Structures are given as structure tokens and as C-alpha cells.
Amino acid sequence: MAEERGLRVLVVGGVACGSKAAARLKRLMPDASITIIDRSSYISYGSCGIPYYVEGLFDDVMVLNETPVGVRRTPQFFEQVKGVKVLTRTEALSIDPISKTLRIRNLDTGEEKDLPYDKLILATGARALRPSVPGIDLQRVWTVRNLDDAEAIRFAIERDGLKKAVVIGGGYIGLEMAEALTLRGLEVTVVEMMPHLLPHMLDLELALLLENHIRQKGVRLLLNERLQAINGSGTVNSVTTDKRTIEADLVIISIGVKPNDQLAREAGLSCDPKGGIIINNYCQTSDPDIYAGGDCVLNSYIHPFTERPIYVPLGSTANKHGRVIANHIAGIITPFPGIIATSLCRIFDFNIGCAGITQKLANELRLDVETALWAGPDKSHYMNGNPLIIKLIASKRYRILLGCEIIGPGDVSKRLDVAVTAISLGASLDHIAYLDLGYAPPFAPPIDPLLTATHVLLNKMNGLAKGLNPREAYRLMQEREDLILLDVRTPQEFSELRLNDPRVVHIPLGMLRQRARELPKDKIILSFCKVSLRGYEAQRILNAEGFDKVWFIEGGLMAWPFGNLISS
């Protein structure tokens, strides 16, 4: 058989990186003998789809194990189509890097043996973190990692008519599950120990907008709250936090994952003390004949802001690692450029994306940044666009984009991917401002929101626009008694919705040039409108009239996340 000739390659783990590396390497080196070893009974599945299966978007969980044209990715499929041997229900026990062998055990028969390799690929993935609290092993306490979990959750909901769910962890997988369970009619509580949701993705002011949205959808959010125990006998019936006890028919644990680096660590390969295999740009470990990729490794940020490796486990990165590994083994030298920590998710009607660094992280790294927050519709108004909130974080010195956060019901993912491309390529803000992005009414306004947000940022950096983001404005409103909140919207808009604050002064923008003299020049004025396009205009008009203590509230009422609004 062809498989007995050529380079011997073993792949431990066959989900994303492993199956990609194996399949591509076989195409590149048809003579190679490639074997995938996996503990599970199936390989190459899309665990990212689990929330959509639980929600009921499709009924057979094994759909997550199919190719785009509906072919099951069975071990037989891999052998026949890809020419790759697959050993399922097989555990990799240890590596001997000197003799270049991998010791494996068949989980059904218990039989152990040593397999020789020329190149070894570790794609051992990650495991869900489980908090060490009493009751963690009760029935109906699940993590969300594999298809067995998924089936068990859905089966239990459907068979047993479960009513109350508690999700531990307000990261995006926890929130996707919270949505799925809500859509199935369950009463859902999310418990997050951090002060806001998605703390690694969003700065506070955007996280607050998401929290408002999720609460409107009926989910109970408990922030700054820590799980202490899971209660029940046999089966869970409640959860105790440091603040209360919550009834629970099922519990989803989603507090993050930890890289499976034990095999590498025990073989003496370099790993991070906190977990994660260290690799170079070709996905080689400290042993050049052993590669690693996917959720078991640490990545580097594409730009050298920090020497620290970062851990952002994602199926997209895992697949790219697989390609880089196959290329390198076959002699095609294509370095993996690194990641920029892009994250994207949809939670109810909000799309949420981020890439690069948040303002919070920039502050921790002591980078001198300017930020801008923009709100507005994602299309021309007559095309019924949806709102978007965009926050950009840029280097003042280099005038390049460092990070962005985008949320809202509008088309987030497009603007995110453009920002990702621009950040990755080190684009100057001045270049981004004039990108020839596609324009047609069904897709965007003439100037795309990402470009408009960049214009705001440049206007701030040039000293033309003086903006405060909602959090800064809110803090100032609390610290200073004697400021003026200048609402420059139309009377119609003002009658429908307004800030509930006695310091509000309402002057429609069209009257501002005439009525500016009604305002005091010695007080701080915060101007705003629906999205603060007019708020910015008001700042410029007042500047021209000799006012120098005027700031506009970035994003206006559309991006205002605090509760002090009254509508009629």
C-alpha cells in the first residue's frame, strides 16, 4: 500500500488543526504515511455549532460532523478520500522524542503500542475549565465542548421539560448558550464574576449596551458574582453564588478552556507555565520534528505590542495552523503571521466583534492611544439600516489603528473584517479614511461607518473634534454639578426620548447659531444628539462663537448605555 512508503507522520487529535494538517499534507506529499490518533469516536467536527443545535436550528448533531456537501467525515471517509489513516478511541500516552515514537493505547481493548514517526503533529485541543466547587459532578451540569455534551443537553431539555437554566460564565460561548436556551423557552440566568460581560472583547461602555440588550430579551444577568456551590442530590436543583441561591434544572459551565499540553509538557517540550505549548511561526515546538497547532498552543500577536504570547483558541486559527504545518513539513515555507485576537459572535439581535487591543489593554500596556466612538445606521436611512456602534483605538504616535470593537444589530462582521485587515497590515488612519470600500444602498451608506468612525478619530487627533466617550461623559456628569447637557435634536425627537437630568438644555441645532448667547461661556457644555453628528457640529458652532469648554458625547443617545433616559 502507498501508505507504507515515504515520510511517517502522526497526528494527535483530529478535530480542526489535526484533520486539516493531515488532509493537506497528504495532498502535498502523496507518498507520506499519515495517521490521526483521537480519543473520541469521531473526528473533524464543528463544535462552534453546538449552540445552534441546542437552539434547534437543525436536529441531527452529526450535521456538525459533515462536509459542506453533507458527507460525514467518518474515519472511513478520511481513509478513502483523504488517504489518511484514523485511529479513533485511541489515546496518545507519551512521546519519546529521542527514539521518535509515540506510545498509544486503544481505549476499548487496552492494548498499548509504540508508533514510530518522522514528524509528529500535536493538535490535542483544549478542555473546558471546571470550577472546583461542591456539586460540580452532579447530573445536568454540562460544559460545551463536544457533540456528546450537545446531545445530552438537548435531549434532557426535550425529554424532561427543563425550565430553569443557569449559565456560569459571561463569555461568548456562555452567552450563545444563554440565547439558545432562552429561545427554547427556558428561564435563563447568567452568572459572571467579572464586572461586565465579554471582558476580553469589549470596553465597559460597549459591554453595558450589550447587557441592556440581553436583559431586554429576558435573560437575568448577575455580574460581579461568583459561583460557590452547585446543589442537588444526584441531579442539580440549584446554584449558590456569593450573593444568592438560584433554582436550576440544568447548569452550563462556560468559564473558559485550558490547553491540553500535558503530552507535550511530559515530553519536555517548551510550554508556558500557565498552560499552552510554545510554537514558532512555522508551528514547530521546541523539538523541530514536533509541530503543534490549534487550541493547545499559544499564539503571538501580529504586532509586537507585547512579548507575551496570547491564548485565543478558535477554529479559524486552528485550521490555519494546520495549513502552515502541512506546508512546512512539505517544504513550503509560509510563516504564520500571528493573530490579532479577533472575536466575533451574535447574541440575540446584537452582533459583537472585536480585534486588536481594547482601550483597557492599551492602558495596561501604557500605549499612548486616542479613541473614538461612533454610532449610526449601517446603510443609507431610506434602506432601513440597522444601528452600529464602533469604537476605534489608535496609536497617537504612529497614527495606525490598534484595535476596534463593534456591536449592534447592524452588519458588524463586515466592518470588523475590514478593520482586521487594516490592523494586520499596519494601515495608517489616513489611508483607512479613504479606502475605496464598496458602496451601494443595500449594503452601506456612501461613506462606510468604519470610515466615518475613522474620520471622527482623525478629527479628534487633529484637535478639531472634542469628544468624550459615554463613560467619560457619565463620570464628568457625576463629578461636576454645574455643567450643561446640550441636546441639539429636533423638538420631535426631544419629546420622544431624552436624558432624565435637570441640567439638560434643549436647543435644536438649526437654532444654535442664533441662540448661542443663551449659554454661559464659563460652564462645561456636553453637546449631543441621536448619534452626535449634530453634537459634534454643535461643538464646532459653539467654538466658533467663542465657547472653549464644549465636548460632544460620542455616539449620542444611540450609544448611551446608562439607564437615565425617559421616553414618552
Add this chain to the structure above:
Amino acid sequence: MAEERGLRVLVVGGVACGSKAAARLKRLMPDASITIIDRSSYISYGSCGIPYYVEGLFDDVMVLNETPVGVRRTPQFFEQVKGVKVLTRTEALSIDPISKTLRIRNLDTGEEKDLPYDKLILATGARALRPSVPGIDLQRVWTVRNLDDAEAIRFAIERDGLKKAVVIGGGYIGLEMAEALTLRGLEVTVVEMMPHLLPHMLDLELALLLENHIRQKGVRLLLNERLQAINGSGTVNSVTTDKRTIEADLVIISIGVKPNDQLAREAGLSCDPKGGIIINNYCQTSDPDIYAGGDCVLNSYIHPFTERPIYVPLGSTANKHGRVIANHIAGIITPFPGIIATSLCRIFDFNIGCAGITQKLANELRLDVETALWAGPDKSHYMNGNPLIIKLIASKRYRILLGCEIIGPGDVSKRLDVAVTAISLGASLDHIAYLDLGYAPPFAPPIDPLLTATHVLLNKMNGLAKGLNPREAYRLMQEREDLILLDVRTPQEFSELRLNDPRVVHIPLGMLRQRARELPKDKIILSFCKVSLRGYEAQRILNAEGFDKVWFIEGGLMAWPFGNLISS
């Protein structure tokens, strides 16, 4: 009044570039005295929205003249809010660059006078081309440029119950109108003199897919056909081409636009012999105190492939020009980097985007390019993705992306904008291949289609993938009698849809390793599947088995635009 102090700026034309330049300049230079002069009775409207008004998406055409929050952009609005004076129904007659004056005429009173300027901005736009054929001035023969046209078209359809429409010109505005009229229940014929639709945007094989889609929607397409006369007495009743006569209750003329450069030309400013004002990167004309932007100017391509200026009139570019002009007058030196000829539109259920250069243009410019055509869903299969067809054109020498064309029901605009950003920034293909684009099941598969298409391109450039695009494959099928069309899909897929050709051999991919010996090594083999992922895999398997005359058909049956398919 403040308007009497400071720099005197005149702006001729107040639609996109003119109104943007005026409003921003006033924010930058509050003391400037700025006046917009426009022949029309309204300014600052979005003519790109006309097809959607005709379709019936909204009922008041003046919605196209509103700000995103629904405020009408009247001359009063501009004066009160923006601090910019507006003279409507006023024509600019001539420029005297020596004395720096503009002669204007009030169209209602006939009064003429000279206005002095320090800086003059020409934003005179473009006019619709009208073919010089008999009957062009008949009633119910319209172009699609301004809101009066739009209202007249819709009013006539609704009041007079028109049934048959002929659209002259198969560019995107003509096709948007063809869709709008079809959705209103009219019988629509499109007449295009070129051999395919959107000839400046798409290469033939993608244009054919669009043509198939538009025909399925009930539109009659007449290509390679030239308008000769419009017939009727008073009102149109038919149209005569070089091949036939077509009944017509109304005719839309959409054969392109021509820059309004007469004012500039008569003032001695540099213009292109074929039309269009020549500007530098700051939108200055050959007179540095006279700026020009928007549809009346020629642009440069962002990369120096060709010294020829290009004419791509778009509202997005016009707005950017306005910003660049205001900045430059105010002393903020931000060069306009140029355009990459991005175009985007939606025609029925197909989204169509392109940027950079087509393969046809690359050939004309004698660039050494490699291309790849990819087809597949825009999301993971379990999320009910929609098909996309992506064609990439890259420089072989520099390994950078030069152009892309994307069509299909899937999310085209996102991939287009990423490609635009990558092309603009001169990204290497190797970098694009690993961009950390957003991944979540509702938005994309783990490896975004644009990256997968880039992988195919790299595989072709590395000699690994041997692909033919559908047009090349079709030509080969016609030229060579003795080739084999190897369909490697499942029996199920094969029974549902297949190529109607006696040379088809069906071997499912899973059987190919075993059954390869059934195939002759001396004949050309063209392998394919639904999207040619398996077709490519078949090529590699057969290569490994010693076959060296194998090519896969790029895009598979999903991108196959020729009619020779049978379905059951």
C-alpha cells in the same frame, strides 16, 4: 454677519462632493464665507436610491434628500445648521481665474452677476449620456439621474398602468432599474450592445452566471444588440434595435454618464480630451485655487498599473473628495490615495462586487497574472449559508492581489471590502491567506471564503493545484474530442444534476484511489464536483497515481455558467 469675514469660497454643485466640502470646510474654518451654487431647486440628495424608490421601498422621493435622522437638507437647513449659503436655481456661467470671479445667472429672474472667490470648488457632477437616435425626445423616455426623473417614472407607472419597459444599457444602474420595474410587475427587456452584462466589472464567466439569474427572474436580456430608434408619436410605443423591434410603454436610458467639465474646460483648466477634469491628489485642478471633485473629475488608480486616469463616478468617492478638498483649503494635508475602481450592486438575489482589475484588463495591460475561481457557501453548511463565487486576479511576480470579482446570493460585500483593503494596502497573498478574520457560525465558515480562494490561488501558483476556469474548460471541451469529464460527486448528487456530455465518467471521490486504473493516462481529464474542492482532491489523487494530464474545473457545477446541465 460671520459670513462676511474670512476666506471666500464658492462651490458649484451641491449634491455630494460640493455639500460635503462646504459643510466640512465651515467646521474647519468657521470664519470662511461659503456659498453653494446649484442649478436645481434642491441639493444634497442621494440619487443612488432612485431604483429603490421606483421599486416602492419608500413613497416620498424627498426621503432621498434627508439626513439619516430624517431632517430635510433644504437650503435653509444648510444656512442655519451648516452656516453655508445656498443659491439654488442658479447657474454658474463662467470662471475668470485671473480676477478670481465666477459669473452666475439666476434661472428664474435671468439676472447675472460676478461673485468673487478666494477658493473655488467645482462639483458639477455628470450628466446621463443620451444616444443620438430618432425618438430620443419622446415622452416616457427617461434617464435616471435626478429626483424629477424618479418621480416622473413612478408616477407614470402608477397612474397609467404601464406594462412593458425597455432598459437600454446593461450596467448596474440599468440592471437595478430592470429589477425595480420587474418587481412592480412590468415586463422588462434589457438591451446591451456589449456581449455581456457589467463588462467593466466582471469577466465573462461570472457575467454569464448573473445573466442566468436575471433571466430566471423573468427579464429578457438582449446582448450584442444596438439601439437604433425609439418609435412613437408624442409618447414612446416601441424600440428598434439592429435585430428587432420591441414594444415599450416606457424606456430607461442607462448607457453611462459624462462628466460636466464644460465650465472648467472653458476656463482653461486641464481636462481629458475624452472628458473629465484632471486633478492632483489634493483635488486641485491645474489652477491651484480651483478644486474639483466628484463625478466631474477623473481619478487615478491607487497602484501605478497604468498612467491613464480612470472615470468611475460614485457617491462614495465624491464624498471623500469633498473631505480632501475641505482639508486642503484649511491646511490639513491629506492626499487622496486614489481609487481601485470598486463597484458593488445587488440585482435580484445576486450581490455583485468587484475591485481592482479584471483578468481582461490585466491581459490588455500585459500583466503576468494568475487567477483562481472559487465557489462555495458563505457560512458553515449547518447555518444555511448562501453560495458565493469568487474570482481573484494576482500578480505572479509580486504575489499581491490585483483584483477580485465576487457574485452570488451570499455575503459578497464583506469579502469585497476585505479584498479592497488588501489590494489598497498591497497585501501579499501569503498574508491574506492567514488574515485573522472574524469567525462565528452566523457569519462565516472557519476559513473565510476569501481566504480559501486565496489558498486555491496560492496552490495554483505553487504548481500544486492545476485548475481551469469554467471558460477555459468549456473551450477545451469544444476543441478536444477525446477528453474525460470526471465527476467525483456522490451517486445521490450525480442522480440529481449532471453535465449533459457523453464524455462524463462518474467515480465518487471515495472510490477514486481504487478505481483510478479504469481511467486512461494518455487522455486529458477534467475533474470536478459541486464546488471542485473534491475536484481538486481528485486531481491530486490522480497525480499521485501517475496521471499528469489532469485539471480540475474551478468552481465546479456551482459556478458552471453554460447551459449543458441536466437535472432530475
